[in-house]
Amino acid sequence: MTDKLSRRLFLQGSVAASAVAASGIITGAAVAAHHKTPAVAYGPKPGVAKLNANENPYGPSxxxxxxxxxxxxxxxxxxxxxxxxxxxxxxxxxxxxxxxxxxxxxxxxxxxxxxxxxxxxxxxxxxxxxxxxxxxxxxxxxxxxxxxxxxxxxxxxxxxxxxxxxxxxxxxxxxxxxxxxxxxxxxxxxxxxxxxxxxxxxxxxxxxxxxxxxxxxxxxxxxxxxxxxxxxxxxxxxxxxxxxxxxxxxxxxxxxxxxxxxxxxxxxxxxxxxxxxxxxxxxYNDEAFLKMSKSKIVEGREMILSAVKANGLIALPSETNFVFVDLGKGNAEIFRQEMAKQNVLIRGIYRDYNNWSRVSTGLIPDVQKYVDAMPMALEKTLAKA
Ligand SMILES: Cc1ncc(COP(=O)(O)O)c(C=O)c1O
Missing domain, CATH: 3.40.640.10 (Type I PLP-dependent aspartate aminotransferase-like (Major domain))
Known part of the structure; x- marks a missing residue:
């Protein structure tokens, strides 16, 4: 392409672009300006202990x-x-x-x-x-x-x-x-x-x-x-x-x-x-990671079970990354809400198992948040029983 020809095409293009802009149709530059990627939260918001979906935040390895x-x-x-x-x-x-x-x-x-x-x-x-x-x-x-x-x-x-x-x-x-x-x-x-x-x-x-x-x-x-x-x-x-x-x-x-x-x-x-x-x-065969992952799950589970006991509750035995806690007279949905007020997310009622509350293990500091939040959440839950 000669210099003259490319200059002519460029000018034609600019004229066309300004015509389009004047006509109200969005130009390429305007598209770029409008193309904003929405903010997405991948995982829980900062400060929130997400212990409600049996995930294992020690992964990915x-x-x-x-x-x-x-x-x-x-x-x-x-x-x-x-x-x-x-x-x-x-x-x-x-x-x-x-x-x-x-x-x-x-x-x-x-x-x-x-x-x-x-x-x-x-x-x-x-x-x-x-x-x-x-x-x-x-x-x-x-x-x-x-x-x-x-x-x-x-x-x-x-x-x-x-x-x-x-x-x-x-x-x-x-x-x-x-x-x-x-x-x-x-x-x-x-x-x-x-x-x-x-x-x-x-x-x-x-x-x-x-x-x-x-x-x-x-x-x-x-x-x-x-x-x-x-x-x-x-x-x-x-x-x-x-x-x-x-x-x-x-x-x-x-x-x-x-x-x-x-x-x-x-x-x-x-x-x-x-x-x-x-x-x-x-x-799949990363034994070192899987061992570490399991040890964190067990550690979190022990913390939950100790807190359950310390608060006068009982729980079912578990070999999983979650624990099913018997709240006695407490309602699991109210307990979930009280925990959420303290930025700890757990599950509410399953079917008609009204007093059973499921909590997942997670990052150890997040499990600690659950442990710390439990006395107040339980007191408020029982007050509504
Ligand atoms: C017992 C059981 N099976 C299957 C699933 C489905 O999990 P995924 O589709 O992530 O493999 C879950 C999820 O929590 C589960 O608890």
Whole structure:
């Protein structure tokens, strides 16, 4: 292009731009001036102890952070390769084939797909209290409500009652172990017996979101039942011990047939992102980080349990990153509000368990805030009882 020509085009462009501006249509410069990125709070606001969602703020690990940065720089590309790598790693660690592993954005994805699949065949059976968010998904598209077994006095899961409730119209039985919000862990021998019996009548889904946080993860897992040929599926997540809740990676292990059926509802690699997969890959076998993470959870849990005792309350035993506290005559929703006034976020009432309050472990200084806030919050709660 000659100098003369480029100058002419430049002038034409300027004339056109001023004409557009005069006509009221937004110019490129004006677009730039209006393009303000909204302020976003990633995580809790400063000064707020967020202990309400069973997250683990000791993650992401340093290795995961590095991997997130590298992967995000390639965020323009779909994440097919890291998807395959993580599937391979999970398959290898659990001695299953690749076609027995399904990944999703958090375990919520695979849990929901399984619930939807089950609802095409019959009802979902669960205990009175469990993490039922995904089991409720089919209800949104017209399926029947979850069939629940009766409440038990110790807030545990009555496996005999559950077995007796597996009528021919039940397609899937869901067990959360350890359970959320109770934190209760089932006896692995009894659970194993139950899974073997129950899976002859219906698909058994064991949600093991907190398995890695327990004292003996392998012993507590029902994973081995899958390759023994039982009709059992197990869901796991990177959201808890791995400290990656916001990075959204979870998975399910099942027989090849069950995985293929569940995957009919999944978009596989298209539902995942580079950064989340990178973080999961970098964390999966990071034993030093996982050990540190667990020790912080245990430390926080001990602090909560001591405070519970010191304030004359009791709590259920827990091998998770949360504790279910019995407030006696206190109402859990009022207690939640009183805690929030002191910048401590915890959970309110679950179903009709009015006096039960769930608090998650978190950063140790945040757990300390909960401990410090407890006497006043409890006094005010009990005054309203
Ligand atoms: C028992 C249980 N399962 C599954 C989930 C889902 O977690 P995610 O989708 O982050 O894996 C949660 C979340 O708190 C949970 O408590």
């Amino acid at each position: 340093p290795a995961a952070m590095k991997a997130i940065m590298a992967a995000s720089a390639k965020g323009a590309y779909y994440a097919a390769d890291p998807y395959r790598v993580l599937v391979d790693m999970i398959a290898e660690k659990n001695s299953v084939s690749k076609s027995q592993v399904s990944l999703s954005a958090g375990s919520s994805g695979v849990l929901s797909y399984t619930a939807v699949l089950a609802s095409t065949k019959g009802k979902i059976l669960g205990p009175d209290l469990f993490w039922d968010t995904t089991a409720k998904t089919p209800q949104k598209i017209g399926a029947e409500k979850i069939k629940r077994t009766a409440k038990t006095e110790d807030l545990g899961i009555d496996l005999d009652a559950m077995y007796a409730a597996i009528t021919p119209d039940v397609a899937m039985v869901q067990i959360t172990n350890p359970n959320n919000p109770t934190g209760r862990l089932l006896d692995p021998v009894k659970l194993r017996e139950f899974c073997i019996k129950a899976s002859k009548k219906a698909l058994v889904l064991v949600d093991e979101a907190y398995n890695e946080v327990t004292d003996m993860p392998e012993k507590n897992s029902m994973m081995s039942l899958i390759n023994e040929g039982h009709n059992v599926v197990v869901a796991r997540t990177f959201s808890k011990l791995f400290g990656l809740a916001g990075m959204r990676v979870g998975y399910m292990i099942a027989s090849e047939e069950n995985t293929a059926e569940i995957n009919r509802y999944s978009l596989g690699g298209y539902s995942m992102n580079q950064a989340g997969l990178a973080a999961a890959i970098a964390s």
